[in-house]
Amino acid sequence: MLYLSWSYYRTLAQGNVRLFASFTTEYSVVVPEFVFPGLFLLGMLLWSLIEYLIHRFLFHMKPPSNSYYLILLHFVMHGQHHKAPFDGSRLVFPPVPASLVIAFFYGLLQFILPEAVGGTLFAGGLLGYVIYDMIHYYLHFGSPHKGSYLYSMKTHHVKHHFAHQKSGFGISTKLWDYFFHTLIPEEPHPKTE
Known part of the structure; x- marks a missing residue:
């Protein structure tokens, strides 16, 4: 990610990268x-959207009851992860399939955008992916301080695992849960006197 960032920044600094040049020179x-x-930040934001969409629509799909393979x-x-959420070997996507998915997104960005633009978005998305993996692991095994962002995300994720599996799909951020109205409903707190 650091190498890609440095390399694509240097390419942009040369001043000859043009957007839409493949469609029109004028x-x-x-x-x-x-x-x-x-x-770079847009790449991170796009990763958070991809994270949400994959979790919601792929990992929580309802396969047909007559399809053994699906x-x-x-x-x-993903089902095994929900069945045994504290199994540390099931928290991070295996490297080989992850590499294939990552290569697909890299190729897609390189196909539709100039190399330095697509590469910069990709580098930001790659950092977003690494941050997501680290946060997801920490949400399962870490002990964040009460009131911190990670404490809020851990509460959110635990509720997703054990009570609200049809909502709360954001792992590193609740942004897309707000946007797509899949936020886990707040539970009323009893008044203490």
Whole structure:
């Protein structure tokens, strides 16, 4: 991720990266180097959206009851994680399938955008993925301080695992749960006198 960031920043700094050049030369736009941080952060934001969508629509899909292979695939991909959420060997996506998914997104970005623009988005998304993996592991095995962001996310994730499996799909952020109205409902707190 650091190498890609450095490499694509240097490419942008040369001043010859143009957006839309593959469609039209008349209306293509030069991409200046100062947009690098924004593209990088956009990549992180896009990862958080992909994280949400994968978790909600792939990991929590309802396979047809007559499809043994889809049920098995679903169980291996995510069902086992919900069955045994404190099994440390089931928290991180295995490297080989993860590499294939990552390669797909890299290729897609390189196909639709100039190399330095797509690569910068990819580097930000890659950092987002690493942060997501670290947060997910910590939410299961860490002890965040009460009142902290990670404490709030751990509470959110525990509720997703044990009480609200049809909501609360964000792992590293609740942003997309707010946006798509899948936030776990707040439980009323009893008044203490």
